Amino acid sequence: MCKLITLGRNTSERSILLQPADFINLRMTGVTANCSFETEGFLPWKESTLKKLELEESFEIPELIESGRVVGKVMRRVADELGLSRDVEVVSGSPDFAAALVGTNTVRSGDLCDRGGTSQGITLCSRSKAEIEGLLTTPFFISDHWKISGLMNTTGKALEWLQEKITSKHHLKDELSEKRPTGVVFLPYLSGERSPHWDDNARGLFFGLDLETNAETLLVSVMEGVAHGISQIIGKMESAGCEIDNVRTTGGQALNALWNQIKADVLGKIVQVPEMKDSELLGAAIYAISYLRSCSIVEASDSLFRIEHVFHPDKEKHQFYQMYQPVFETLYENNKGLFRDLVVTKQSLMNTKFTEI
Missing domain, CATH: 3.30.420.40 (ATPase, nucleotide binding domain)
Known part of the structure; x- marks a missing residue:
């Protein structure tokens, strides 16, 4: 979230927020989609969060596509490059x-x-x-x-x-x-x-x-x-x-x-x-x-x-x-x-410079 705040303050153009899997889906299908897990607690970004941080003008969250739903078909050039049928569909997955x-x-x-x-x-x-x-x-x-x-x-x-x-x-x-x-x-x-x-x-x-x-x-x-x-x-x-x-x-x-x-x-x-x-x-x-x-x-x-x-x-x-x-x-x-004492002692030992005799 700190990175988003920094980017929002230093970028004039509005950007689309994508997770790594979303970016791969974009490269495969040409579709910008939010394929984050829809279960409560697993959505990385929410519109309400962007508003609280005053970032709603800086970033756009794509439409959520639930797990098991189609993102889109593989683009022709991708299908040809990977040796896939052009009818292959990309389905949203899960964590x-x-x-x-x-x-x-x-x-x-x-x-x-x-x-x-x-x-x-x-x-x-x-x-x-x-x-x-x-x-x-x-x-x-x-x-x-x-x-x-x-x-x-x-x-x-x-x-x-x-x-x-x-x-x-x-x-x-x-x-x-x-x-x-x-x-x-x-x-x-x-x-x-x-x-x-x-x-x-x-x-x-x-x-x-x-x-x-x-x-x-x-x-x-x-x-x-x-x-x-x-x-x-x-x-x-x-x-x-x-x-x-x-x-x-x-x-x-x-x-x-x-x-x-x-x-x-x-x-x-x-x-x-x-x-x-x-x-x-x-x-x-x-x-x-x-x-x-x-x-x-x-x-x-x-x-x-x-x-x-x-x-x-x-x-x-x-x-x-x-x-x-x-x-x-x-x-x-x-x-x-004793575990706690051991860790503290070890950290102290690592930070100590011994004088050679």
């Missing part, structure tokens, strides 16, 4: 998170999407609105439903970080999956944490190391720690009265069978893995299909979504993981003051 939800068929109350890549997004579709401390509740893009979400900063990144530190020579052995829980509890807060703590000072922690701990144990404990974090978020949802019927995982983590099984064991819930792991791509296709078939997003998602694999929780392992869950949650509460 990545919305495409992932549609792509995992998370479209009914009780459906939960675990979107795991470098970071984590745990999103529940719920018919009931629930304001839960540490989580985010916003209107769902399906009427009369709510989106309840928890976000984790460095989940897949934590595993990648550890693999780099202990060298790529260490591979997870098949038999290691039988030696769980590892007995080492990991807090995956390598860059602060969002849900449920919203604490920039939170830091990573391995708890329970002993002489039998090896590289493979640490790798598995990272996956367990992420699963415990997901469990903490889901636990808050359920404590608030939310019902969870289906857990579907997507993203890079969905390719890791051991991690999928660990999630099922920690959560004590069946974890479904979609046929299409890149759910954002499938979600974008679903938006287009909903237009081509003149059907709802739910109907289009139902027609294209497929489950490839199902991971059932091991009841015995789940009982042990339930014992470790309060350890995981208590570790943060007991150390958050």
Whole structure:
């Protein structure tokens, strides 16, 4: 918004406001359109905001085209350059998170999407609105439903970080999956944490190391720690009265069978893995299909979504993981003051110039 104010004060000509996707659509179709997500809270600009900032004479907001609606046909020169039919139509899409939800068929109350890549997004579709401390509740893009979400900063990144530190020579052995829980509890807060703590000072922690701990144990404990974090978020949802019927995982983590099984064991819930792991791509296709078939997003998602694999929780392992869950949650509460002190001390150290003797 600060950039808009600066541009408005220093430009005499009236400009059209476009998001990056809108600009690509313009280059494809020649149509200036606002394809921002129409759900409350996701429109980047509003006429009322421009008026408050006295910028309505400086900028123009194009007509809003809802997700799943046609922007226009591909221009001839673009079609020829890309080798496309000149009859191809460009359909307005959605943000990545919305495409992932549609792509995992998370479209009914009780459906939960675990979107795991470098970071984590745990999103529940719920018919009931629930304001839960540490989580985010916003209107769902399906009427009369709510989106309840928890976000984790460095989940897949934590595993990648550890693999780099202990060298790529260490591979997870098949038999290691039988030696769980590892007995080492990991807090995956390598860059602060969002849900449920919203604490920039939170830091990573391995708890329970002993002489039998090896590289493979640490790798598995990272996956367990992420699963415990997901469990903490889901636990808050359920404590608030939310019902969870289906857990579907997507993203890079969905390719890791051991991690999928660990999630099922920690959560004590069946974890479904979609046929299409890149759910954002499938979600974008679903938006287009909903237009081509003149059907709802739910109907289009139902027609294209497929489950490839199902991971059932091991009841015995789940009982042990339930014992470790309060350890995981208590570790943060007991150390958050120390995390803050550690960050302050480190910053002070970085700003100190030592005198060489």
